């Protein structure tokens with residue numbers, strides 16, 4: 001029986017030399033770790049698309065197997081890891097696909113503290129429809145709740161709503177009783193966003209932003225995956241004591257605002273950084289995603305299922321804004 005496995009290897013050694021190849025790897029080529037997992041599913045995130053296309057500096061070593069998410073069954077584990085062969089597990093972030101060979105491969109070998117047992121209530125496939133995007137949406141909800149964002153305060157605007165994090169956040173927040181307004185650049189997906197729970201969908205193009213330090217308050221809070229001008233506008237339009245969770249930079253990394261929203265309206269800007277979220281607190285978030293924070297529309301949110309060979313073209317489409325929802329990577333395709 002052969003022990004080689006397929007992997008998507010990214011080489012980014014010299015500026016301009018970016019190259020992606022499908023290759024067969026041996027287990028001996030994997031990096032150190034106490035747990036080896038036969039990967040069944042992964043997913044495509046914005047960060048993966050940047051790494052695969054070479055559009056952003058995501059990889060911190062080269063060559064490297066890409067993929068910041070993985071789910072599968074344990075093949076072997078150190079005795080003191082609490083895991084055993086056959087256990088369904090997942091890994092998101094922690095350096096997977098950035099400094100450590102990642103989930104776009106038939107196998108990973110990782111430190112034991114990166115590994116989260118897939119909680120009862122989720123299967124491997126569902127865990128990767130969620131992946132980093134779903135974990136991040138859950139962290140956004142956790143931050144809103146911890147900072148007293150009550151559904152009764154009024155509408156929450158979700159930006160980049162048709163994206164992976166955005167669509168999962170729409171569904172999650174709506175299921176938790178928030179009135180969700182979606183902001184999206186994809187007019188064709190407005191009905192789909194409503195089917196996920198948005199009460200209203202706004203077109204991001206032609207948005208009238210206004211530049212006064214405080215504009216008319218429109219939102220009780222926001223979950224922002226876009227950054228840039230949109231995030232600046234959110235600081236000016238979120239109501240008193242509302243929270244803005246900042247997650248992404250699909251529209252830019254700059255933030256132009258003043259202190260006025262924070263000192264006159266009591267607005268809070270809350271960060272989420274899923275990849276370095278403390279490992280000892282991860283299982284509790286996943287347990288929520290399997291139970292009281294279960295996202296009801298997972299089968300509608302997964303819009304494509306691809307194999308490793310489909311990753312390069314899907315990455316290009318993702319960065320061009322031509323995909324919506326989540327792209328699941330099936331290692332057995």
Ligand SMILES: NC(=O)c1ccc[n+]([C@@H]2O[C@H](COP(=O)([O-])OP(=O)(O)OC[C@H]3O[C@@H](n4cnc5c(N)ncnc54)[C@H](OP(=O)(O)O)[C@@H]3O)[C@@H](O)[C@H]2O)c1
Nearest residue numbers: 046160161162163164165184185248249250251272273274
């Ligand atoms: N902080 C964290 O822990 C964390 C975790 C996961 C992801 N992220 C970040 O969150 C963002 C979204 O990630 P994702 O995986 O959900 O990506 P995605 O599926 O590609 O979604 C991004 C969405 O942003 C909108 N968008 C794209 N380009 C834009 C532009 N130029 N201006 C305004 N809106 C634009 C689009 O939605 P519409 O067409 O509907 O507007 C797009 O679907 C990325 O920046 C990613 O790096 C951060």
